[in-house]
Amino acid sequence: GDSVTQMEGPVTLSEEAFLTINCTYTATGYPSLFWYVQYPGEGLQLLLKATKADDKGSNKGFEATYRKETTSFHLEKGSVQVSDSAVYFCALAPRDTGRRALTFGSGTRLQVQP
Amino acid sequence: NAGVTQTPKFQVLKTGQSMTLQCAQDMNHNSMYWYRQDPGMGLRLIYYSASEGTTDKGEVPNGYNVSRLNKREFSLRLESAAPSQTSVYFCASRGGWETQYFGPGTRLLVL
Numbered sequence: 753g754d755s756v757t758q759m760e761g762p763v764t765l766s767e768e769a770f771l772t773i774n775c776t777y778t779a780t781g782y783p784s785l786f787w788y789v790q791y792p793g794e795g796l797q798l799l800l801k802a803t804k805a806d807d808k809g810s811n812k813g814f815e816a817t818y819r820k821e822t823t824s825f826h827l828e829k830g831s832v833q834v835s836d837s838a839v840y841f842c843a844l845a846p847r848d849t850g851r852r853a854l855t856f857g858s859g860t861r862l863q864v865q866p
Numbered sequence: 867n868a869g870v871t872q873t874p875k876f877q878v879l880k881t882g883q884s885m886t887l888q889c890a891q892d893m894n895h896n897s898m899y900w901y902r903q904d905p906g907m908g909l910r911l912i913y914y915s916a917s918e919g920t921t922d923k924g925e926v927p928n929g930y931n932v933s934r935l936n937k938r939e940f941s942l943r944l945e946s947a948a949p950s951q952t953s954v955y956f957c958a959s960r961g962g963w964e965t966q967y968f969g970p971g972t973r974l975l976v977l
Contacts, residue, residue, distance in 0.1 A: 756908075784963070786965075794970060798966075841909070854911075856908035859906075
C-alpha cells in the first residue's frame with residue numbers, strides 16, 4: 753500500500769537557519785503531494801502542494817518540488833523564524849481511487865530558537 | 867466562514883462509556899473524513915464518506931461507527947470506549963485539487 757516516510761525529529765534550528773525536512777513516498781501511479789503544518793493545540797493547515805511531477809509548491813517562504821525519479825517531496829525554507837515552530841506532515845493523495853484519503857508521514861517537529 | 871468545526875474540544879470517558887464526536891463543514895464539500903492522531907504515527911483514516919448517506923471503512927475502523935445524515939455533518943461514535951481509543955480525533959472535508967481542510971480536533975482521554 754501507499755506510504756510516506758519523513759525524517760524523525762525534533763529538528764532544532766536557530767533563527768535564520770536553512771531548513772530541510774526530507775520526505776519520500778511509495779505509491780502506485782502518480783499521487784498528489786502535500787505538506788501540512790500543525791501549530792500547538794491546533795488542527796492541520798495546508799502549507800503547500802504539488803499535483804504532478806516537477807511541480808514546485810510554495811507558500812510563506814517554504815518550497816517543495818515533486819521529484820518522481822527519487823519519489824521525494826522535501827520541504828525547504830531559506831531562513832526560519834521562531835514562528836515556524838510546529839509539526840510538519842508530508843502526505844499523499846492517490847489518484848486512482850475514489851476515496852482520495854490522505855496517507856500521512858509520522859510528522860517532524862521543528863523547534864526554532866531565537 | 868467557519869470551515870470545519872468539531873465538538874467537543876476535549877472529553878474524558880471511562881472505559882465502556884459511549885460518546886459521539888460531532889463534525890460540520892460549511893464549504894459544500896461532498897467528501898468528509900475522520901482521522902485519529904497518535905504520537906509518532908501521523909494521522910490514520912478511521913472512516914470516509916463520499917456523500918450524504920454513504921460511508922466506508924478506513925485503516926482503523928474497529929470500535930467506531932459513523933453517520934452522514936446530510937451534506938454538512940459527519941459524526942463519529944464510540945459505542946464502548948477503550949483506553950486504546952485515547953487519541954486526538956480530526957475531521958476533514960475535501961475540496962478542489964484534493965486539498966483537505968481540517969477541524970481543530972477533539973482530544974479524547976479514556977480511563
